[in-house]
Amino acid sequence: MKILCIGAGAIGSYIGGSLQMAGNDVVFIERPSLISDLKKNGIWIESIDGKRHHVTDFQVFGNAEEALKNGAFDFALIAIKSFDTESLILSLQKLKEIFPPVLSLQNGVENEEKLAAFLGEKRVIPVSVCTAISRGKENSIKVEKLRGIGIGSSFPLSKRIAAEFKRANLKPKLIEDSKGMKWxxxxxxxxxxxxxxxxxxxxxxxxxxxxxxxxxxxxxxxxxxxxxxxxxxxxxxxxxxxxxxxxxxxxxxxxxxxxxxxxxxxxxxxxxxxxxxxxxxxxxxxxxxxxxxxxxxxxxxxxxxxxxxxxxxxxxxxxxxxxxxxxxxxxxxxxxxxxxxx
Incomplete structure (x- = not known):
């Protein structure tokens, strides 16, 4: 699948990097000031068994408009802090009609509501990341506790996304009650x-x-x-x-x-x-x-x-x-x- 990942912090690097390693085409969006280091260092992921994996074969852009010029995406991962959600929505106003369905990886219970008000409820898939990770120097991600990721099941793409997450060893679990899951x-x-x-x-x-x-x-x-x-x-x-x-x-x-x-x-x-x-x-x-x-x-x-x-x-x-x-x-x-x- 072709996946857009907005944010290459700890969560974005872990999930986006894991999906890239599993054979998906992941494109990252990151602040322009951080793009050079991300391209230089790539993403290091230390899995729960202690093995280290280096992810380097991915593209990085400074905004969504640039990324979408390279073609359509199957879905987008929203991996930014909750206090950046509203500014993200403002930046996507001109791209609303062509923007793919999104998975909100964010904590809290209000991000999906804000995203759904912008994109429509059917294009916002709630996700709860339960795996504990830590981030070291040079974008090195370590899986501390592999617990898994909850994905709202009542969406057309849910099963397909869960299958890709499973291939990437992200331990997905489809959950029917999305609101109950987020709370x-x-x-x-x-x-x-x-x-x-x-x-x-x-x-x-x-x-x-x-x-x-x-x-x-x-x-x-x-x-x-x-x-x-x-x-x-x-x-x-x-x-x-x-x-x-x-x-x-x-x-x-x-x-x-x-x-x-x-x-x-x-x-x-x-x-x-x-x-x-x-x-x-x-x-x-x-x-x-x-x-x-x-x-x-x-x-x-x-x-x-x-x-x-x-x-x-x-x-x-x-x-x-x-x-x-x-x-x-x-x-x-x-x-x-x-x-x-x-």
Whole structure:
């Protein structure tokens, strides 16, 4: 298949590079300032068995218009951060009629809605990337935990795409309930993510401390309340028994739930610190908390549902990322953070 991959960061390089190695024709779009290094170094992928693969035979363009001059594509991978989705859509306005169906590899639950409003629902295929990867120097990608990739099944291209993903050893799983899949993946992303960044604590420390652990449980219960209000059911995603985890969070004593949460976080991130922590301490002024806890808050507001812990995490981390609040304000101080719950 001929595939357009918008973004050659960790996720784009991993999935696009794997599909290229499997015999597909993958064309990347990347910022012009990064194209030279990408062409020079190619993409290195270290698979779960420790073998390293060098992907070099691909084209790279600085924008979609240039790429589409080389012919039509079967589908496009959207592998950019959620805060870049709207600017991407603006850049594609003139190409709307000829742009291929897209797979949104992004975290959060709002990107598909934005893309569908632009391209139409039938041309937007929801995807949840559950495999844990890390990115080293010179675009070197390492598979930390090969869990798989969920793909919405109710689209004409779904089975064909899943077959190509399987050939590329990406472990696809077709999932009928696309919305449930995206919200379930977001639940796994919420675990000890914002709290780790705000408190400068590891996930293990978050779950060990009684106060921060209770905040995590409240965050998840609030999210499940919002899902219930919209009729969204948790679904199991590749490698994570989300339905069991959600049942436990809602109905079991917190001391029983703790091992399940620890296992979900450990298997999901492969030992890495959470993404919000990495972004904050790398000095990035944008944070995807906007599209995780922030999304929970926006959906909750429409239904009049209180979500105080999600609001606390969202507000605090956005202020830290934007430089309005010192990163050390709640350093290893969950009790002080909990005082901010309205």
């Amino acid at each position: 379930s993946k977001m639940i796994s992303n919420l675990l000890a993510n914002a709290s780790s960044a705000i408190l400068n604590m590891t996930p293990a420390e978050i779950f060990t401390d009684s106060i921060s652990y209770k905040l995590e449980i409240r965050q998840l219960r609030e999210t499940l309340d919002v899902m219930r209000a919209y009729g969204i059911q948790p679904v199991d995603i590749p490698g994570v028994p989300i339905r069991l985890l959600c049942f436990a969070v809602r109905h079991l004593p917190t001391w029983i739930v703790k091992p399940l949460l620890k296992k979900a976080v450990g298997s999901g991130r492969g030992g890495k610190m959470p993404s919000f922590y990495i972004d904050l301490y790398a000095g990035r002024q944008q944070s995807e908390v906007e599209f995780l806890n922030g999304a929970v808050c926006r959906y909750a507001k429409q239904k009049g549902i209180p979500v105080p812990v999600n609001e606390l995490y969202y507000r605090t981390l956005m202020d830290m990322a934007g430089g309005r609040l010192d990163k050390a304000a709640f350093d290893h101080a969950p009790a002080r953070l909990a005082e901010g719950i309205s």
